[in-house]
Each structure stands twice: as C-alpha cells, then as structure tokens.
Amino acid sequence: MNSWANIKTITKRELGAYFSSPLAYIFIVIFLLLCGFFAFAVQPTLLTRGQASLAANFFFWHPWFYLFLVPAVGMRLWAEERRVGTIELLLTMPITAWQAIVGKFLASWLFLGVALAMTFPIVLTVNYLGHPDNGVIFAGYLGSWLMAGSYLAVSCLTSALTRNQVVSFILSVVACLFLILAGFPPVISLLESSGRPWFVEAVASFSVITHFEGLQKGVVDSRDLVFYLSLIGFSLFSTSVILRGRRAG
C-alpha cells in the first residue's frame, strides 16, 4: 500500500531524529532510574512486599512518570516543524496530512515502547525470586504502553497548537494531569460527597488510571482497549483539524 509506504518513511525519519539527539538517551536513563528507584527504594519495596507481581511497585507509578516524560517526547512533534519551517516541506510533499500525523505518532510511540521494553530486567528479577504470572505482567506492559500512547496523542495535539515547545509541554502536562486526576482516589472520594453516583462514574470513566487498573491485574477488557484507542484516535483527528485550521489562516 502506498499510504503505508509513506507512513513508514515518515516514521523512519522521526525515529532517526530521536536517536540522533541526546533527548532519547536522557529520556531512557531517567525513565529507567525512576522505575528502579520506585520499585526498590519506596516502602514496601518489590522485595519486602512478598508478592510475585509487578502491579503495586512498578506499574502503579507509570501514570505519574508518563505525566512529565511523555509530553517531553511529544512536545517537539509539530512545534519544531513549525518553528524551523519544515512543516511547509512536509505538507507540500505528495502525502496526506493524516499520513504525516500517523507516521510521526507511530515513531514516538515505538520509541516509548523501546524505553518500556528496556525495563525487562525487573521482569527477570521477579521471575528469579518467585513464580509470577507472566501473562498478568504482559497485560500490565500492554496497558502501560497504551496509556503512554494516549498521553502521547494528547501531546501531539498540543504540539500542533503552538510553535513553542515549552508551551506545548505545559499544555500537555495539564491535559494529562486531568486524565489522571479524574480517576485519582482522593478526587473520586471528593466527587462522591456530591451524592451523584452517575456523575462520579462518568468522570472516572475518562481517567487513564481507572482503565489501567484492570490491565495491571491481568484483565484485558475490550472496553479498556477501546478507551485508549479511541482517545488516541480522537486526539490525532483533532491534530489534523488543528493543522488544517492553522494553515487556512
């Protein structure tokens, strides 16, 4: 397919751009340090908890790590193209804006996948120490990657709004914070005091945390997958609308 060839070309270029800049390596090091620190230094640690599971000491923290790290990866996607002016080259090439958007998104998502995959020693550790259910761990990884993808799609959207990467970063952190807080226990209990259970449920259903919980426990529910994928689809679609609107002037 021609459109896949175009997407592949864009993805390849973007991935190359990540690994030719120090950002990629800094990102991976920080991510791995955070994962290691929170797994082995925050009480009760992975070793003292006495469970052959990654849910409480590893995946639990991911929504918070991603809150700052994913916008840092996504902020340059369109803001940089606009600042340098290469967007004018990209969008006058014989490709659709949609192919460019998907290609760029896939590159960053694959990059996040690589960073996530590099946490594999922690899986080896729990397998060495006990007998965890590796299916559950895999579901947790899948959920974590999908969640990273939804943050990323939101960052992609905010990146299309501005030519300033810092503005893009801040907007994206705020938007992602909302996606977390909607399912954060203290916020839920605050909402419950309003006495409208349907409202609490409606807000919580927009949270990436609520949909991540099942996957951490190894429950691959199609509703959770649909939630993440539709959040990604909606954000990327909005990105295309913003890009078109920006050019229309």
Place this chain on the structure above:
Amino acid sequence: MDMIRVNNLTKFFGAKHAVDGISFAVERGEVLGFLGPNGAGKSTTMRMITGFIPPTSGEITVGGFDMLENPLPAKRLIGYLPENAPAYTDMTVHGFLSFAAEIRGLHGGARKKAVSRAVEMCFLEAVLHQSVETLSKGYRHRTCFAQSIIHDPDVLILDEPTDGLDPNQKHEVRQLIRRMGATKAIIFSTHILEEVDAVCSRAVIIDRGRIVANGTPQQLRQKSEWSGAVTLRVIGINAATLQQRLIQIPAAKKITVIKEDATSVTARVFPQPGSNSVLAQGVADAAQGWRIEEMHTEEGRLDEVFRSITLPDTAKQAEAKQ
C-alpha cells in the same frame, strides 16, 4: 499545455486581503519571475500553488490536476523551495535528500541515483555527510534546493532561490534555473532585478495582492520613462548651451544634466511618448559640430519601473515634491 494555471486566486488572512484575484498561466519551457515588494503576496501565492495553504477562493491546476480537489497527483509534479530554505537540522545532507527521494516514491537504486544527481547539480559533495545544523547558510540553501529537484519535477516553485548566497553561488543557481527552464515550468520570486534579465522569460510584478504588470523583461523595461532616452557626454561646451540646442529637438521631452565639470557635460535626453525611434537621430543632428565623447540609448531600467509601479501613493507624492 499550461503546466500551472491560476485563476482568480484570493486569500484573506482575517480581514487582511493578502492576495486579491490573481490569474496567470505558465507553460513548459517558461521561467516566470515574481517581483514585488515585501508583503505583496508573492509567498502566499506560492504557498497556495504548492498546496500548503488553501485559497479563500479561486482555482489552481498543476499539470491538469486540480490542487484543491485532487492534491496528491498535483503535488507529485511539483518541486518546492520555500522561503528561508527550511531543512531538518537533525539529519545529514545525505539523510535528508534520501528522505525527500523516498517520500517522492523513489526507492533502492532509483533513490541512490536521484540523490547523487541532485548532489552533483547543487555542488554538495563536500558536505554530504555533515549534519544540516552545522552547514553555512549557502550550503543549507542549496541542500533545500537539491530537495526540490530530487525527483526531476515538471514544475518548480522557488521562493527567493538566491537569497543569502554569495555572488558565485548566485551565478550557479541562476544558470541552473535557466538550464532547467528549457524543459520545465518554473516560477521563482526575487528582489534582485538583474536576476529577472538573467533568468526569466517572463515576469509579473505583484503589489498589494494584485498583478500590476505582466510581460517579458523587455516589455516591462519599455514602461520606464528611461526607455529610449539618449545619454551623451560632450567636451568643451557648457550646460546651458547644450540644453538650449537639444530642447529644440521635436522628439525630446526634457533634458537633465547629470554631471558638469570644467571640460565636459553629461546629459540625458528623454523622448516624447512614441518617439523613441527617432530621438537618437534627432540628437545626432542637433549635436553636429560638438566633440562627442560618448553617446548611447538607454534600454529602460527595471528598478525604475518597479519603483514607479509599486511605491505606495503617499511615497509617490513625497517623491514628486522633491
């Protein structure tokens, strides 16, 4: 067949009328120069032709394909050098050109061939494996130019292709454009009027979103009041005598003295409208017996035409007062 056809193109940015009903066509084998002051709408027009921004109204066809209805086949035919020559700074020159070739549908051997051809044409061998970020402005410009010709397009849109180049590089790029102009349809914009003579087969002058003049460089030059004027330097005579004698020529409209010193006078005789052809003979007759050191007929000057057409009305009045 017209490779580029633009009909009644209009663009509003908010309330600002950036492009106001522009129409023109470019055939294969033509090099069309876009002239105009900054902010006249040259870049906006080019951006609409290349499909980067949609027009508010109007039609654009490239190679027979409608840019608005069917953009992909139209875009395939175009090579585009945007203003300021942007390029991905995190790539090497070779990587950038390979990417451009690949996205134009060239793979494997065809891609390699296209890249080496473009590198050769734009003299980029020396910096091939250097990162775009570290290039000087001239090299960066040529890298982006190489990107625009990588697929040997039928249509080239070049926004200030010689901006920021040194005189040698300018010369190379002009030669390149003229050579390619034999087989392609090319539009290029410039501020440098000598470039129009060197490269264009036709030029349009754009001012405040409208085309105010359209013709060959020769035709445009004839709009100048300088066109057909006779300049002469005479030795051993004073300015008053010279003026007195020359003003009696029927074809002369006015005479200006350019320079007068102890031994010679330099003056320019402007023709009455429509009497360009007889003025030189008239001056020669009137000047009999003088010691003429130099005498020639002016062709007309593009910069003067450009100024008289595009100066805002207030500035024109100020000039008139002086």
